Amino acid sequence: MLQILCLTLCGLLMGTRADPGAVLRLGLDILNYEVQSAMEESHILEKMAAEAGKKQPGVKLIKGLSNMKVKDVLVPVITLNFVPGVGIFQCVSTGMTITGKSFTGASMEIIVVLNITATNRLLQDNETGIPMFKSEGCEITLGSVKTNLPSNMLPKVIRKFLDSTLHKVLPGLMCPAIDAVLVYVNKKWVNMNDAMPVGQMGTIKYALTASPATTASHIQVDFSPVVQPQKGKAIQLMDEGEAPEFPEGLAEGSSQLLLSATFLTAELALLQKFLNANIQDKMIGELPPQTTETLAGFIPKVAEAYPKSKPLVTQIRIKKPPKVTMEPGRSLLHLHGTLEMFAVWRRGKTPVSLFLLEIHFSLNIQYSVHENRLQMATSLGRLLSLSPGSSSVGKFNAKELTTFITDYLQEAYIPMVNDALQVGFPLPDLLAINYNLAELDIEENALVLDLKLD
Ligand SMILES: *[C@@H]1O[C@H](CO)[C@@H](O)[C@H](O)[C@H]1NC(C)=O
Ligand SMILES: *[C@@H]1O[C@H](CO)[C@@H](O)[C@H](O)[C@H]1NC(C)=O
Secondary structure (H helix, E strand, O other): OOOHHHHHHHHHHHHOOOOOOOEEOOHHHHHHHHHHHHHOOOOHHHHHHHHOOOOOOOOOOOOOOEEEEEEEEEEOOOEEEOOOOEEEEEEEEEEEEEEEEEEOOOOOEEEEEEEEEEEEEEEOOOOOOEEEEEEEEEEEEEEEEEOOOOHHHHHHHHHHHHHHHHHHHHHHHHHHHHHHHHHHHOOHHHHHHOEEEEEEOEEEEEEEEEOEEOOOOOEEEEEEEEEEEEEOOOOOOOOOOOOOOOOOOOOOEEEOOOOOEEEEEEEOOOOOHOOOOOEEEOOOOOOOOEEEEHHOOHHHHHHOOOOOOOOEEEEEEEEEOOEEEEOOOOHHHEEEEEEEEEEEEOOOOOOOEEEEEEEEEEEEEEEEEEEEEEEEEEEEEEEEEEEEEEEEEOOOOOHHHHHHHHHHHHHHHHHHHHHHHHOOOOOOOOOOOOOOOOEEEEEOOEEEEEEOOO
8 A cells, every 4th residue: 555655656756856858937037028018019008098088988977077088197117926826916007197177167187196916827728738827806006196176175076086986997997908918928828839840850849747837936837848850759858867957046036948958869869860971072171181091091901902092981870869968067969870981992883891980979069049049069079989890901900090080070070960950959939038148057967048138
């Protein structure tokens, strides 16, 4: 019984600790920006003012006041706060000038300052699973009320005006503004379930692991990314056990995206085929001519087999999916494969294999973001192992080739890897987040993008 309980519980615990692939933390900086720009995009202020100018049905005229109109709506100040487990508490502080004529015929102005408050509950759309905000409990709190009426006739008229009119009119007028703004914010989640292309190689889809969770400092969105090659089955993310963590000491209210090393490894698996190369140029960068003569300088037996110099062709085949490793400040890409060299006897004839080497080498990865895609550029790290496979020129010590192969990889092969990597990897598309200004940090088993607003 206990064992069963443990199996269930431990499973659950393990489940929550498993590598999530990608995690987005939305802080107040991004959410403020989103709400503010939704406010602008929705032109809600203009609409509110226009609406306010209209006659409100069901509102009794107040004795002694006529021609009432809303003249200006103040630019609202929006304050947001997280409500753990619920969503965001939103307060919109604004004000307006109401004009009219008093019973004496004098023109009157009332300046009201008020707050509209509501809780924007974070839900998931039942059909699409896409997160959405829904406002609840909208309330209007009146702040100061000022008028130009003579003070002796003020209290009664104003109190009546406030009670019977503002309290009835304002919620109907202002609360839809909160909903209208949310419509715009909600629209910016809808693309997040789309599969995004990685060139012709496949697609990445940032599927949600669970519904986003609101904490006291951020909304956390956990993704289980689906890495789908053009053909065949989705690439599974290796479960490395321990989930990578966000670094300590991040600025309050800031937002981050964490991409785990296992996720980046899965993304690079899409490129495996594209890392194979057939190189037949004679002159490459700073390298000596690619001929059997040059090679004979390292393996004398080549000169015996090829007394007359012949051009070389090199074939590199990556045999295992590439693997990304990360420790603070440093990220490597490990490639395992074969390097086979051929001699070209004559143009148009099938080249003859000289030898095949099993190689394992690492590349240093530099990360950047360009046009909202994660970019990687590499340079040679180390040749980690070099062992002989087949050979048509007899036995030789593969170690003799270390310098030759190292230079070769650096000059001839790495540029091809970098070309393949130029495709870039899409980042989660939601809330129109701009990743281009992010500061990138390599942490233990994860890349962390500290998001910056313009
Ligand atoms: C989703 O379904 C639940 C229960 O079936 C319902 O209470 C809730 O209102 C629905 N939510 C939305 C956003 O439609
Ligand atoms: C309106 O909201 C602001 C900001 O949260 C607060 O400072 C102010 O006291 C509120 N005013 C009223 C009348 O509730």
